[in-house]
Amino acid sequence: MHRAREMISIATALTFGWTVADGNAAAQVQSVSETSRVIAHQATVSNQAASLQFQLANGDALTVTLEGGRVDVEWVIGHSKSRQVSAEYEPDGELEMAWNKLVAQGGRLNTQEMLSAVQRWRLEGLGATDEKAFGAVTSPFANLVALETPDDIKYGAPHAQTEAGSGVAEALASPEVLQALEALKTLEELGNLESLKGLADLEGVESLEGLEEALRALETSDALEDLESLGEIQPGTPAVPTAESRPPTIRSMASQVGGDLLGLLATFVALSALGFGLVFFAPRQLEIVADTVHHSFWRSFLVGLFAEPLIIPVFGMLLLGLALTVIGVVIIPFATVGFVVAIGLAITGGYLAVARSVGEAYLRQRMSRGYAVGSWLSYRYIVYGLVALLALWLPAVLLGSVPVAGDIAAISAAVLTWMLATAGFGATLLSRAGIRGTFARSFNQALSDEYLYQTPQATPIVRKHERISKS
């Protein structure tokens, strides 16, 4: 008996599909009226196909799929399934594109709205093939009716706590407001106010009416004022914590360390490039400054320490002096640029000279142990020295996210770097930018070990003297 009913239903459905495709939908209204109340929908869109399924209250389901130029209509009635190609359409044509767009709305619309949208769907100017397919697509939905959701459903008694202070929350959570906000969101996403009328058709007039009602309700109520006075919810406050309020994480710490390491590497590359330039264009000057740092480090540091506070006064005096003469006024802009460049070069060059000095000390030590260090020594000094100086920042980078140790490492690295840069700056000043080698190393006559060579003595001198004295 049950099986017979299913077969009859399938036959009815298939007949319904064919007949409505021929434009005789009205004849089937009565036959499906009892079982065509829609309760749920599922919309699926991919590159190959777009399908829309409505599930009926009695468990049956209707699916319309456009795929590969064919319109498939599938009915699931009870445990039986029937599928047929009811029409064909132009692939990638207007119908397919519009259908895909319509089905893509399935995530934004509830079932009532989706059904309303597909029933109100209209396309004009289609070709003959697509026109026929359009009828085959839309006609199966023509007699479906969305299930009325009873308004008087009462779920779980609201808690007294919720009622006490949440009139505003209730107002905001009311279906009208949420519906209105949803409609607004859709409008915003579409971003086209001219499509308002089309959207009204698409979403159903209820949404926009609800929007108006909700906005009126919000305006007339004290909801927003209550919100502000309560201080519970700030306008624009996100429902979930923002990135700023989130605690640091292992992932974010790792990314921060990675970023800082990249920054350190970029600094190394930039300073190396500057250092290579100095070695290439002013090797002698760089060497003299480096020697000054090496042999008179504390003297250089003190000079730099006293010179740093004088930079701005000197700059002021320079400007003042230039402003006293007509020609000076004209060259003030150039002097300003020149002064800044000179100070920058002095500090950067001094720092690079310190790096060269450190690299030289390290490589000379290696050479004295007999290791081969290769050619291009001046460049190697710079590279090795920069590696050593920038390595001071490694603990700060690696421990950057650790509360206390990270701060200590960063401060230590900053202080040491400042000291070295100050010493370099002072050495630049002491050596007059590498021109005067007064504080550089003095000429060492012991150039090689051969001067330390002594001829082995054939006979012990002391004993000889002893023998002489005894005799």
Place this chain on the structure above:
Amino acid sequence: MRQYSLVCVSACFIGVAATAHLEAQSFRTVAISRLMTGEDSLLVNVDFAAGTLRLGPGDGRSLYRGELYYDEDKFTPLTTFDENTSSLHFGLSPVDKSLNLGRIETPQRLSLTIAPRVPVGISATLGATEAELELGGLSLFHADIKTRAAKAFLAFSQPNRIGCNRLTLKTGAAEFSAIGLGNSRCDEVSFAGGVGDVLLDFTGDWSGGAARKADIHLGLGQLTIRLPRTVGVAIDVDRFLASFDKAGLEKVGSEYRSPDYGVADARLHITIKAVLGDIDIEWVEQ
């Protein structure tokens, strides 16, 4: 010269392979929605292996509404609703169970909204995901959230509409934040974390007085517990190599208590077991 040629050819092969891989990905969108028909309750079971997830209260006109965007070559959608038990199974299941899902598949996404007035029990199993779960405003009677390698943010921005039995949170290697747990109105909050940074914020609506429990287990990581000053708090800590910042608490017997614990209308008893890491306490004026 030959080496350069080899490098160039290899780079070309890698580029072509990468392009082919990108082209091979085919994404599909599935949207579902169901009207309310007077269901007594709703059980929501979410399985999401990889991607971005958002879950929250809906507009009240649909029982639920969801959308999936996924790689159809790697995953199959789960969109079943059992009318007999009023249970929804929604999410993604990997086609190949041995698929390595170690990283978050950013393009994939799942969004689900649930009717606020229907009593709902939520069970979510999340893989390599970035999840935002807004459970405030729902009628939540139970929730069980499991995350593996995930970044999850759970919020109760509004009070739960009904009383909640238990909120169970389990995380693997994760960044996890739970905001407004006071609004959850759950008698018991249970958290178990493996490795990661965890923020448990117990602020929210504690009016009317309540005595709630929180059971926290953490293996390795940083645990921050944010507490409202209006709530009397007692903390029982069992730690191995974990530091504990007992700011604002005084030791009474084997546990740490806030000064007003004995007279507070609302009380929270927290049990913490931590192996390695930091446990920080933050107090918030409400």
